[in-house]
Amino acid sequence: MSLLKGIRVVEMGLWVAGPAAGGILADWGAEVVKIEMPKGDPMRKLFGALSGSKEDRCPPFDLYNRGKKSIALDVNHPDGMALVQRLVATADVFITNMRPQFLERIGLDHATLLAQYPRLVYASLTAYGLEGPDRDAPGFDMAAYSGRSGLADRATPPGAAPPVLPGGMGDNVTAITLVSGIMGALFHRERTGLGQMVSTSLLRTGIYSIGMDVATRVGLDRIAPAPSRSKPQNPLMNSYCASDGKWFWLVGAESERHWPGIVKALDGSELLTDERYLTPRERRRNAGALVLAIDALTARHTRAEWADIFHHHEVWWAPINSVDDLLTDPQVLACGAFVTVPVADGQATPERFNGVATPVDFSATPISLDGPPPGVSADADALLRELGVAPDELERLRAIAVLT
Numbered sequence: 001m002s003l004l005k006g007i008r009v010v011e012m013g014l015w016v017a018g019p020a021a022g023g024i025l026a027d028w029g030a031e032v033v034k035i036e037m038p039k040g041d042p043m044r045k046l047f048g049a050l051s052g053s054k055e056d057r058c059p060p061f062d063l064y065n066r067g068k069k070s071i072a073l074d075v076n077h078p079d080g081m082a083l084v085q086r087l088v089a090t091a092d093v094f095i096t097n098m099r100p101q102f103l104e105r106i107g108l109d110h111a112t113l114l115a116q117y118p119r120l121v122y123a124s125l126t127a128y129g130l131e132g133p134d135r136d137a138p139g140f141d142m143a144a145y146s147g148r149s150g151l152a153d154r155a156t157p158p159g160a161a162p163p164v165l166p167g168g169m170g171d172n173v174t175a176i177t178l179v180s181g182i183m184g185a186l187f188h189r190e191r192t193g194l195g196q197m198v199s200t201s202l203l204r205t206g207i208y209s210i211g212m213d214v215a216t217r218v219g220l221d222r223i224a225p226a227p228s229r230s231k232p233q234n235p236l237m238n239s240y241c242a243s244d245g246k247w248f249w250l251v252g253a254e255s256e257r258h259w260p261g262i263v264k265a266l267d268g269s270e271l272l273t274d275e276r277y278l279t280p281r282e283r284r285r286n287a288g289a290l291v292l293a294i295d296a297l298t299a300r301h302t303r304a305e306w307a308d309i310f311h312h313h314e315v316w317w318a319p320i321n322s323v324d325d326l327l328t329d330p331q332v333l334a335c336g337a338f339v340t341v342p343v344a345d346g347q348a349t350p351e352r353f354n355g356v357a358t359p360v361d362f363s364a365t366p367i368s369l370d371g372p373p374p375g376v377s378a379d380a381d382a383l384l385r386e387l388g389v390a391p392d393e394l395e396r397l398r399a400i401a402v403l404t
Helices: 017-027 042-051 059-065 078-088 100-106 110-116 142-148 169-192 202-209 211-220 255-266 280-285 287-298 303-313 330-334 380-386 391-399
Strands: 008-012 031-036 069-072 093-096 121-126 196-201 237-241 247-251 317-319
Touching (some): 008 078, 017 031, 017 059, 017 093, 017 121, 017 169, 031 078, 042 059, 078 391, 093 169, 110 121, 110 196, 142 169, 142 202, 169 196, 169 202, 196 202, 202 211, 247 303, 255 280, 280 287, 303 317, 380 391
Parallel strands (some): 008 093, 031 069, 121 196
Antiparallel strands (some): 237 247
């Protein structure tokens, strides 16, 4: 039995963050009904839109929408809105990442739905939150999660330009945040019989992601400078490059404890007697010089050779993998990061993994992926027949473009 068998989720979202939350719940066994706009979620054709090509494949869309059911409706038409209401009436959870103003206009805001369906868990994911002057402002993760939250600034070395985070990174983290709230609300409903609204935002999640820095600023009224590779707070917690151009992290978090072992592994005994590096305080004060000295030492061997040396000396470290590295990293493969997802009818089943796993496993209820992402409105007829919609009514809805 899957973890969420018997739980129905109605999801009205687009792009990444909202669908990613629904995608995790689908992986965990929930029945997820995806309500799309008549032409489908624009994420379906993201790669073609970015490149100006006719590319119709979008593996990220597949990741966030595998195993769902799809129905495409014009929610701006009264008949379309009536069908959405009937679908929501069957749901345990309603997920949306639409803007609050739009949801209020069409009657799918949390106050309206919870008044009608008190057992419903209403899950809201927005860019900036449900209150405040910018609650309806557009905001992708680059804007709200990375930029406005302070995260990009905290990742910017002095004098450098702010980094651009990988696409969808903030969306994914916020989706996981929303899922944790949904599970808490379902547990509360199990005990009380009552649903509630669960809300999160890219902005709030981004701020929490740099919570160590923000808490220090709020609690002690001060904050350390942004991280700098050339002048780090602790040169033993820093990135270094091997002779083959591959990078790795040294993870000497406890400077006094890890210093002798790292120096021995690096074959840099002269560092132990250098007055600039005798104590953690001196190593921090002279971090720039120490980084240059370690750079010269790490350039002596390839990263694979350093792996053997560090293992022998019990040095804490980690490779800085490329995405290609992930596909062959034995630990990545062993931890279950990739999965084989069933493919569409008529296609051969791949011999090896073809998808990314969502990042939680359950020992008693193993995850079983039920299928590929649906085509636009592929499940409309079955879903509406379940609601009692007659065949002639389906024809009428399609004729007036309410139903795709």
